[in-house]
Amino acid sequence: xxxxxxxxxxxxxxxxxxxxxxxxxxxxxxxxxxxxxxxxxxxxxxxxxxxxxxxxxxxxxxxxxxxxxxxxxxxxxxxxxxxxxxxxxxxxxxxxxxxxxxxxxxxxxxxxxxxxxxxxxxxxxxxxxxxxxxxxxxxxxxxxxxxxxxxxxxxxxxxxxxxxxxxxxxxxxxxxxxxxxxxxxxxxxxxxxxxxxxxxxxxxxxxxxxxxxxxxxxxxxxxxxxxxxxxxxxxxxxxxxxxxxxxxxxxxxxxxxxxxxxxxxxxxxxxxxxxxxxxxxxxxxxxxxxxxxxxxxxxxxxxxxxxxxxxxxxxxxx
Numbered sequence: 541x542x543x544x545x546x547x548x549x550x551x552x553x554x555x556x557x558x559x560x561x562x563x564x565x566x567x568x569x570x571x572x573x574x575x576x577x578x579x580x581x582x583x584x585x586x587x588x589x590x591x592x593x594x595x596x597x598x599x600x601x602x603x604x605x606x607x608x609x610x611x612x613x614x615x616x617x618x619x620x621x622x623x624x625x626x627x628x629x630x631x632x633x634x635x636x637x638x639x640x641x642x643x644x645x646x647x648x649x650x651x652x653x654x655x656x657x658x659x660x661x662x663x664x665x666x667x668x669x670x671x672x673x674x675x676x677x678x679x680x681x682x683x684x685x686x687x688x689x690x691x692x693x694x695x696x697x698x699x700x701x702x703x704x705x706x707x708x709x710x711x712x713x714x715x716x717x718x719x720x721x722x723x724x725x726x727x728x729x730x731x732x733x734x735x736x737x738x739x740x741x742x743x744x745x746x747x748x749x750x751x752x753x754x755x756x757x758x759x760x761x762x763x764x765x766x767x768x769x770x771x772x773x774x775x776x777x778x779x780x781x782x783x784x785x786x787x788x789x790x791x792x793x794x795x796x797x798x799x800x801x802x803x804x805x806x807x808x809x810x811x812x813x814x815x816x817x818x819x820x821x822x823x824x825x826x827x828x829x830x831x832x833x834x835x836x837x838x839x840x841x842x843x844x845x846x847x848x849x850x851x852x853x854x855x856x857x858x
Contacts, residue, residue: 610652623688678823702827723748761854
């Protein structure tokens with residue numbers, strides 16, 4: 541269904557935002573072949589959408605990739621029961637196979653640990669309910685059966701899952717507690733990136749989807765030996781709560797807010813001030829209801845060693 545913020549968008553662009561793993565040309569081909577309907581009617585790629593419209597898409601069946609095979613990779617399991625796994629994913633691990641990443645993914649590792657997830661929620665990404673970027677570490681939940689997959693997926697869709705991240709951002713973030721509300725969509729000039737898309741002054745709507753991030757500054761740090769408040773060497777450690785799940789949301793929001801995440805070479809500074817081989821973003825806390833009992837459970841993953849080492853080399857200033 542087209543949510544608030546999606547009205548006025550072209551059908552092909554809206555679908556491309558919903559399916560970031562598929563190319564726009566592929567989506568346009570599906571539309572041309574009559575595989576997409578808007579409120580039950582075959583539509584054109586250029587059709588402008590209205591809030592509340594129902595979009596139906598019959599994605600052509602694609603054989604699962606031949607390299608989607610179990611691999612004996614190390615897994616840090618935070619919690620496990622008959623329905624799900626909660627894993628502390630390391631930076632550098634891709635969640636599921638994709639072009640350029642045919643193996644060594646979280647899916648390959650989980651298939652080895654519990655082969656019964658094969659086919660759960662779809663053969664291309666078995667068990668996957670939500671995702672983390674390759675260089676983002678931290679908590680990710682994997683469903684072990686179809687009932688659990690539907691139950692968990694509904695919580696993410698209804699925005700009842702609590703997701704808290706830790707991030708180190710450039711500069712002294714003010715105010716110390718706040719909310720970033722800015723619509724996010726695919727970058728108009730680079731489809732591999734996301735961007736905050738402004739509201740069209742004529743229509744009063746944005747081509748992006750609503751995105752809300754709450755943050756709280758946990759500490760202000762500076763490189764040793766620098767004067768207090770020097771903007772070039774000051775950093776803020778923040779906790780960030782996601783109320784929506786847009787692609788690259790935290791990275792895009794803080795970059796747009798002029799406080800990009802340390803180590804983010806896509807949305808952040810070209811010349812990084814701290815030596816880090818990944819971006820400083822960690823999925824720290826996750827709270828959801830268990831499929832078996834409906835009980836709310838909270839899971840926590842501490843900062844990995846390479847991120848803690850960055851903090852240890854800085855001086856706490858407030």
